[in-house]
Amino acid sequence: MMLTNKNNDMTDTEIIEKANKAIIKELGVSGYMRYLRLRQPNNEGKDFxxxxxxxxKDLSVDDLSQxxxxxxENTK
Incomplete structure (x- = not known):
């Protein structure tokens, strides 16, 4: 029996986009950001x-918001 997959025709970019959406659906945006951070080189074992x-630690919510x-504004 041969395994087939309709996703074989997708481009690498499409596969990455689908994978990212699946991770966000499962983990939420903050979990996805944490996942990306953990996947960076030299981040093994770090606690995000x-x-x-x-x-x-020394900043208020207002400071962070500002x-x-x-x-x-600077990246527009």
Whole structure:
């Protein structure tokens, strides 16, 4: 019996896009971002949540919001 798959005709970009959507559906956006971070070279064993807590420990929600707003404005 030969295994067939309709996805064989997809381009690499289409496969990556479908995979990303499946991960987001399963893990949510924050889980997807964590997954991407963990897949980067030299990140083996790092705890994303602890890193973020340490990085932003002295900032308020308002500070973070203001930083995000400035970044968004600068990337338009």
């Amino acid at each position: 949540v602890k890193e973020q807590e340490e990085l932003y 930083m995000a707003r400035k970044h968004w």
